[in-house]
Amino acid sequence: MxxxxxxxxxSIKGIKEYVPGKSTEEIAVGYGIESGNIIKLGSxxxxxxxxxxxxxxVHNMAGTISVYPSVDAAELKRALADxxxxxEDNVVLGAGMDGVVDTLMRxxxxxxxxxxxxxxxxxxxxxxxxxxxxxxxxxxxxPDYSVDTDSVISALSDSTRFIYLVSPNNPSGNTVPExxxxxxxxSTRALVxxxxxxxEFANRSLTGLVTEYDNLIVGRxxxxxxxxxxxxxxxAVVPQWIIGQYMKVTTPFAIxxxxxxxxxxxxxxxxxxxxxxxxxxxxxQFLSDGLSGHCRVFPSEANFIMIDxxxxxxxxxxxxxxxxxxxxxxCTSFRDAGESLIRITVGTxxxxxxxxxxxxxxxxx
Amino acid sequence: MxxxxxxxxxSIKGIKEYVPGKSTEEIAVGYGIESGNIIKLGSxxxxxxxxxxxxxxVHNMAGTISVYPSVDAAELKRALADxxxxxEDNVVLGAGMDGVVDTLMRxxxxxxxxxxxxxxxxxxxxxxxxxxxxxxxxxxxxPDYSVDTDSVISALSDSTRFIYLVSPNNPSGNTVPExxxxxxxxSTRALVxxxxxxxEFANRSLTGLVTEYDNLIVGRxxxxxxxxxxxxxxxAVVPQWIIGQYMKVTTPFAIxxxxxxxxxxxxxxxxxxxxxxxxxxxxxQFLSDGLSGHCRVFPSEANFIMIDxxxxxxxxxxxxxxxxxxxxxxCTSFRDAGESLIRITVGTxxxxxxxxxxxxxxxxx
Numbered sequence: 114m115x116x117x118x119x120x121x122x123x124s125i126k127g128i129k130e131y132v133p134g135k136s137t138e139e140i141a142v143g144y145g146i147e148s149g150n151i152i153k154l155g156s157x158x159x160x161x162x163x164x165x166x167x168x169x170x171v172h173n174m175a176g177t178i179s180v181y182p183s184v185d186a187a188e189l190k191r192a193l194a195d196x197x198x199x200x201e202d203n204v205v206l207g208a209g210m211d212g213v214v215d216t217l218m219r220x221x222x223x224x225x226x227x228x229x230x231x232x233x234x235x236x237x238x239x240x241x242x243x244x245x246x247x248x249x250x251x252x253x254x255x256p257d258y259s260v261d262t263d264s265v266i267s268a269l270s271d272s273t274r275f276i277y278l279v280s281p282n283n284p285s286g287n288t289v290p291e292x293x294x295x296x297x298x299x300s301t302r303a304l305v306x307x308x309x310x311x312x313e314f315a316n317r318s319l320t321g322l323v324t325e326y327d328n329l330i331v332g333r334x335x336x337x338x339x340x341x342x343x344x345x346x347x348x349a350v351v352p353q354w355i356i357g358q359y360m361k362v363t364t365p366f367a368i369x370x371x372x373x374x375x376x377x378x379x380x381x382x383x384x385x386x387x388x389x390x391x392x393x394x395x396x397x398q399f400l401s402d403g404l405s406g407h408c409r410v411f412p413s414e415a416n417f418i419m420i421d422x423x424x425x426x427x428x429x430x431x432x433x434x435x436x437x438x439x440x441x442x443x444c445t446s447f448r449d450a451g452e453s454l455i456r457i458t459v460g461t462x463x464x465x466x467x468x469x470x471x472x473x474x475x476x477x478x
Numbered sequence: 479m480x481x482x483x484x485x486x487x488x489s490i491k492g493i494k495e496y497v498p499g500k501s502t503e504e505i506a507v508g509y510g511i512e513s514g515n516i517i518k519l520g521s522x523x524x525x526x527x528x529x530x531x532x533x534x535x536v537h538n539m540a541g542t543i544s545v546y547p548s549v550d551a552a553e554l555k556r557a558l559a560d561x562x563x564x565x566e567d568n569v570v571l572g573a574g575m576d577g578v579v580d581t582l583m584r585x586x587x588x589x590x591x592x593x594x595x596x597x598x599x600x601x602x603x604x605x606x607x608x609x610x611x612x613x614x615x616x617x618x619x620x621p622d623y624s625v626d627t628d629s630v631i632s633a634l635s636d637s638t639r640f641i642y643l644v645s646p647n648n649p650s651g652n653t654v655p656e657x658x659x660x661x662x663x664x665s666t667r668a669l670v671x672x673x674x675x676x677x678e679f680a681n682r683s684l685t686g687l688v689t690e691y692d693n694l695i696v697g698r699x700x701x702x703x704x705x706x707x708x709x710x711x712x713x714a715v716v717p718q719w720i721i722g723q724y725m726k727v728t729t730p731f732a733i734x735x736x737x738x739x740x741x742x743x744x745x746x747x748x749x750x751x752x753x754x755x756x757x758x759x760x761x762x763q764f765l766s767d768g769l770s771g772h773c774r775v776f777p778s779e780a781n782f783i784m785i786d787x788x789x790x791x792x793x794x795x796x797x798x799x800x801x802x803x804x805x806x807x808x809c810t811s812f813r814d815a816g817e818s819l820i821r822i823t824v825g826t827x828x829x830x831x832x833x834x835x836x837x838x839x840x841x842x843x
Contacts, residue, residue: 171543176533221486366498369734
């Protein structure tokens with residue numbers, strides 16, 4: 114008799130488990146450093162903490178956690194639609210942008226279909242494709258980490274269901290120019306999923322393009338500029354024909370009551386958002402100026418910067434930083450990122466100064 | 479050129495959208511009744527509200543919502559493993575039990591596989607199967623809503639990947655006897671998913687059987703006896719060989735920081751759990767005694783009871799109750815439940831009295 118183990122889908126074999134940034138607790142225990150002395154610049158969180166209005170909303174909802182959330186978080190969907198300037202019929206929600214991606218996979222990806230992913234980039238999309246039974250087709254970005262549109266278009270086949278573009282890209286920080294997005298979208302009927310998780314820190318968003326195409330989806334999140342990473346609220350702007358299908362396969366009650374309330378409050382807190390973005394723009398420039406004499410710094414439109422520490426290895430440099438209580442992201446777990454890239458979240462001015470001092474010293478060793 | 483719409487998987491067509499219980503807000507607006515006068519006995523929530531310790535945990539965590547949760551909520555997993563008396567390697571988590579089900583679908587279900595579901599029962603499992611590309615094979619329960627083990631076993635094929643048993647069953651309230659579970663598990667190498675969402679209100683749990691079989695999974699939740707429906711915490715006890723595979727395909731950070739903290743606190747609040755269970759046992763008996771002269775009442779081991787209001791229609795009776803500000807669950811949206819079944823959550827003593835009075839009057843009309 115077959116063991117149930119043999120029933121695991123073939124596509125699962127190729128999946129590499131998601132590697133998260135290291136947590137403060139982990140480093141405190143592993144390196145014997147007091148939590149208060151650790152600075153976490155490894156997960157692209159907001160160093161200013163959450164919006165005070167969102168925190169207040171959490172307190173106000175605490176007494177109602179025994180009640181189910183609304184099945185579709187309609188109120189939050191309306192507010193997010195307003196925020197991006199679209200009607201509600203163009204917006205879908207999920208538990209983080211990952212949750213939106215999971216739901217889209219259910220609609221379109223199965224054994225025999227493939228998805229084009231320019232690398233290095235955020236790894237979860239590829240995991241989601243494999244989990245749905247599909248095949249991620251990886252296409253390397255160019256040496257400056259821009260998307261090679263010709264390679265992407267050459268990789269298209271009748272089986273392609275998605276092309277995954279991240280802009281600003283994680284971990285490289287650069288955006289995909291509008292002309293490149295249009296060229297790719299117009300070259301196929303497969304869906305282009307443009308991941309704009311970090312777009313509030315960029316010069317401009319391409320979310321507006323969704324009105325022009327039937328096959329463009331723009332993913333967004335409340336984890337970054339809205340400061341709600343801990344609460345899992347993602348959304349996407351989609352062509353209206355997708356909405357009915359999405360609602361059929363989405364997990365009911367995906368967004369918790371607390372997340373809905375905090376999300377609504379964070380959207381209203383324009384002052385917090387302004388401070389957040391100012392902190393990133395100033396700090397990004399500071400990091401770039403402080404580090405560029407010592408290593409290659411890539412231009413970034415995100416709340417992080419990527420550096421190349423070659424001939425040193427990113428593994429050794431991040432390890433040396435951890436010993437000083439500074440968490441950054443070694444990019445070796447990103448496919449095709451090589452062994453010398455490090456991603457650094459923009460912190461508070463004090464944190465940024467400490468980071469530049471530490472890394473400068475380490476690179477001079 | 480093909481429109482992207484044609485890329486939607488064939489299995490999606492057959493899916494019927496999930497129908498949730500009605501919310502207090504919906505009825506307040508729709509029927510012009512003040513929220514405070516509405517009683518919600520339609521979604522099997524805890525009428526005592528949440529655990530005070532869980533509420534306190536939410537307040538304590540509010541300031542940290544900008545930080546990502548731990549990728550696998552390891553602390554909560556350890557605590558839940560203790561609670562069910564298993565090692566950690568037998569426990570997986572998800573955003574609600576629905577989240578656990580979604581993840582299991584990724585591992586095992588695809589086009590060409592099927593899943594056996596005795597009906598009427600909780601509808602999300604079937605939706606998840608279709609979303610993963612599989613085919614739900616529905617087998618009717620017997621007239622008393624017990625599982626017909628022979629029909630289930632006859633429905634098995636080489637393509638079967640899961641058999642879905644809910645015990646106590648939603649909406650009927652009855653459990654699956656241990657002998658029947660064993661008979662089904664032993665008849666196949668397909669996985670049996672035993673959904674024990676309501677088991678804290680039953681005479682006994684079969685979670686202990688997982689040690690004996692390589693193909694039995696028991697789903698559990700913090701939404702019911704733990705009072706955390708609003709925070710989406712589900713888990714399952716699984717054979718150890720599944721853990722590594724599950725971790726590969728689970729969505730990272732699936733459980734929010736707030737949910738992890740509240741879950742840990744609720745697990746420690748044994749006093750709350752005791753009060754919750756006592757309220758259900760007493761109230762269930764009260765509802766059963768009060769209604770059984772007026773309609774058929776099915777024996778229940780859950781925090782709800784099911785009644786048959788024939789020759790009246792459940793639609794008309796639930797509508798009449800809504801006009802009185804009482805929300806119960808019309809079961810017509812459950813496949814194979816017919817048109818005269820209603821599911822009623824056990825409320826507080828005051829709520830139960832109001833329900834019995836109202837329904838008695840309506841049934842006498």
